Amino acid sequence: MTINGNGELKKRARLAKQRLKMGYWQSLKATQELDTATVNDVRVKLRRELDDKNAEYADERMYRKVCDILDRDETTINPIGQLIDNAVYQKLDSSGKQRYILELSNKFRELKERYYREKTGS
Numbered sequence: 001m002t003i004n005g006n007g008e009l010k011k012r013a014r015l016a017k018q019r020l021k022m023g024y025w026q027s028l029k030a031t032q033e034l035d036t037a038t039v040n041d042v043r044v045k046l047r048r049e050l051d052d053k054n055a056e057y058a059d060e061r062m063y064r065k066v067c068d069i070l071d072r073d074e075t076t077i078n079p080i081g082q083l084i085d086n087a088v089y090q091k092l093d094s095s096g097k098q099r100y101i102l103e104l105s106n107k108f109r110e111l112k113e114r115y116y117r118e119k120t121g122s
Helices: 003-022 024-071 079-083 086-090 094-120
Strands: none
Touching: 003 024, 024 079, 024 094, 079 094, 086 094
């Protein structure tokens, strides 16, 4: 190396040593970890909001189905059977199926009450 190149190398080494002493790399790493944590928090928040929106849309689709069932003016023997999503139901084990039916029947009762409230205007 030339004398000038050697001086440049020493200068760079001195600057690197200063960065180490001042905690530059630790600070940079902490900043990156903070940025990563912030991004992950935002992702979680957006995922929750999206899940909430999807649940709202699913509830509205189910409400339309309940309205169709109740608007037919006929005695429906098995309204829960008409609301079951067979693709979901078939993938569940026996306890999962029981829980699914229970949740579906509670949701049907809730939506039926909403239907009659809206129908009577009270």
